[in-house]
Amino acid sequence: MTQHWSAPSASGPVHSTVPVPGSKSITNRVLVLAALADGPSTVHAPLRSRDTVLMAAALSSLGVNFADREDGGWDVVPGLLRGPADVDCGLAGTVMRFLPPAAALAEGEIRFDGDPHARLRPMATVLGALRSLGADIDGDALPFTLHGTGSLPGGEVTIDASGSSQFVSGLLLSAARYDKGVTVRHDGKPVPSLPHIDMTVQTLRSVGVRVETDANVWHVEPGTIAARTWHVEPDLSNATVFLAAAAVTGGEVTIPHWPAETTQPGDSVRGILERMGCTVSVSERGLTVQGPAKLSGLDIDLRDESELTPTVAALAALAEGQTIIRGVAHIRGHETDRIAALVNEINALGGNASETEDGLIINPVPLHGGVWKAYADHRMATAGAIIGLLVPGVEVDDIGSTTKTIPDFPGMWNAMLGGGA
Numbered sequence: 001m002t003q004h005w006s007a008p009s010a011s012g013p014v015h016s017t018v019p020v021p022g023s024k025s026i027t028n029r030v031l032v033l034a035a036l037a038d039g040p041s042t043v044h045a046p047l048r049s050r051d052t053v054l055m056a057a058a059l060s061s062l063g064v065n066f067a068d069r070e071d072g073g074w075d076v077v078p079g080l081l082r083g084p085a086d087v088d089c090g091l092a093g094t095v096m097r098f099l100p101p102a103a104a105l106a107e108g109e110i111r112f113d114g115d116p117h118a119r120l121r122p123m124a125t126v127l128g129a130l131r132s133l134g135a136d137i138d139g140d141a142l143p144f145t146l147h148g149t150g151s152l153p154g155g156e157v158t159i160d161a162s163g164s165s166q167f168v169s170g171l172l173l174s175a176a177r178y179d180k181g182v183t184v185r186h187d188g189k190p191v192p193s194l195p196h197i198d199m200t201v202q203t204l205r206s207v208g209v210r211v212e213t214d215a216n217v218w219h220v221e222p223g224t225i226a227a228r229t230w231h232v233e234p235d236l237s238n239a240t241v242f243l244a245a246a247a248v249t250g251g252e253v254t255i256p257h258w259p260a261e262t263t264q265p266g267d268s269v270r271g272i273l274e275r276m277g278c279t280v281s282v283s284e285r286g287l288t289v290q291g292p293a294k295l296s297g298l299d300i301d302l303r304d305e306s307e308l309t310p311t312v313a314a315l316a317a318l319a320e321g322q323t324i325i326r327g328v329a330h331i332r333g334h335e336t337d338r339i340a341a342l343v344n345e346i347n348a349l350g351g352n353a354s355e356t357e358d359g360l361i362i363n364p365v366p367l368h369g370g371v372w373k374a375y376a377d378h379r380m381a382t383a384g385a386i387i388g389l390l391v392p393g394v395e396v397d398d399i400g401s402t403t404k405t406i407p408d409f410p411g412m413w414n415a416m417l418g419g420g421a
C-alpha cells in the first residue's frame with residue numbers, strides 16, 4: 001500500500017544523533033550462511049525490514065527455524081532444505097539473487113515471485129549460471145520455478161556480472177555446499193559494487209569457507225559452513241540519508257557505532273561529503289558530519305558505491321555548481337531505473353538534470369514544491385526527503401517504500417528534526 005508523505009522542511013541547521021538499524025547487505029548474507037551452517041547460529045542487531053524479513057520467511061519456508069530473541073535478534077537453526085515452497089522476493093535484489101543458489105540445495109519444487117517491478121529486474125544471468133552448475137529451473141526472470149534434487153554438482157561457470165555484483169555474491173554464498181564448490185569467472189564490462197563482493201568473500205571466510213580470488217575470478221572450495229554468533233553493523237548506506245541532512249542544512253549529525261573497518265560501500269560517504277565541503281570526524285560518539293554554508297557539486301564515479309547515487313543526486317540538486325555522476329549504468333536495473341527516475345523527479349521540481357549513458361548531470365537551480373515519485377524505491381523516497389528539507393512543499397508519493405530497508409523512516413526523520421534520536 002502506498003503512503004503519501006509531506007516531507008518536513010528544516011527550520012534551521014539539523015543537530016542530532018541518529019542510531020541507524022542494521023545493514024541489509026550484511027543481514028541477508030548472514031541469514032543465508034546461518035541457514036546453511038553446520039549448527040545453530042545467533043544473529044545480534046540484524047536489520048528487521050521488508051528485505052530481511054522476506055529472506056527469513058523464505059528460508060523458513062524451506063525448513064530453517066528462526067526464533068525471535070528478546071534483544072531483537074534471531075536464533076537460527078538449520079534444517080534439511082525441502083520444498084514445496086513459495087518464495088516472495090518482494091523487490092529485494094538480495095533475496096532474488098542470493099536465495100535461488102541456496103534453494104538449489106533443497107529437494108522439491110520451489111516457486112519464486114515478487115513485486116511487479118521485481119519481475120523486470122535482471123535474473124537470467126543467475127538462473128543460467130545455476131542451470132550450468134546442474135540445477136533444473138524453468139524461466140529466466142521472476143516468476144520462475146526450481147525443481148530441486150537435494151544437492152548440486154557445482155563446478156565452473158563464466159558469467160557477465162556487469163549488470164549486478166549480486167550475481168557473483170549469490171553464487172559464492174552457497175557454493176561451499178555444492179559437491180565441487182564453484183569457480184565463477186566474469187567476462188564483460190566492469191563489475192559494479194565490488195565492495196559488496198569483498199563483503200561476501202570476507203563473510204564467507206569468517207565461517208571457515210575457503211575462497212580464492214583473482215581479477216574477475218572467484219573460487220569457493222567445497223566444505224562446511226561454520227555456525228557462529230554474528231553482530232550486524234549499522235547500515236551505512238541508510239546512514240548517508242541522515243548525514244545528508246547535516247550536509248544540506250549546515251548542521252551536525254552523528255551516527256553512533258560507525259565501524260572502524262568495514263566492507264560496506266556506504267563508508268565512502270565520508271570522502272564524498274568532504275569533497276562537497278563537509279567536515280567529517282570520528283570519535284567515541286561515532287561518525288559526525290558538519291555541513292558547510294554551501295555544498296559544492298562534484299564530478300564522481302560511483303561504480304563501487306552505486307547504491308549511494310540517489311543520496312548524492314539529492315545533495316547535488318541542492319549544491320552550488322555542476323555535479324556529474326558516472327559509472328552507474330547498471331542502476332537502471334535497481335528497484336527502478338534510478339537514472340531516469342532521479343532526472344524526472346528533480347526536473348519535476350523545476351530542476352535541471354539530464355541522463356547520460358552511465359549516469360546523470362545535475363546543474364543546480366532553485367527548486368519548487370511538488371510531488372516527488374518514489375517508484376516503489378526506498379532510496380528514491382529518501383532522496384525526496386533530503387530535498388524536502390530545503391524545498392517547501394515536497395510531497396513524496398510513497399514513503400512506505402522505505403520499509404524495504406528501514407522499519408520506520410518517517411519516525412527517525414521526525415526524531416532527527418526534533419533534535420532527538
Ligand SMILES: O=C(O)C1=C[C@@H](OP(=O)(O)O)[C@@H](O)[C@H](O)C1
Nearest residue numbers: 025164165166192193196306307
Ligand atoms: O550485495 C549486496 O548486498 C548489494 C549489492 C549491490 O547491488 P548491485 O551490484 O546490483 O549494484 C547494491 O547496490 C545493493 O544495494 C546491495
Ligand SMILES: C=C(OP(=O)(O)O)C(=O)O
Nearest residue numbers: 091092093094307334335
Ligand atoms: C540496489 C538496492 O537494493 P537491492 O538489494 O534490492 O538490489 C539498494 O538497496 O539500493
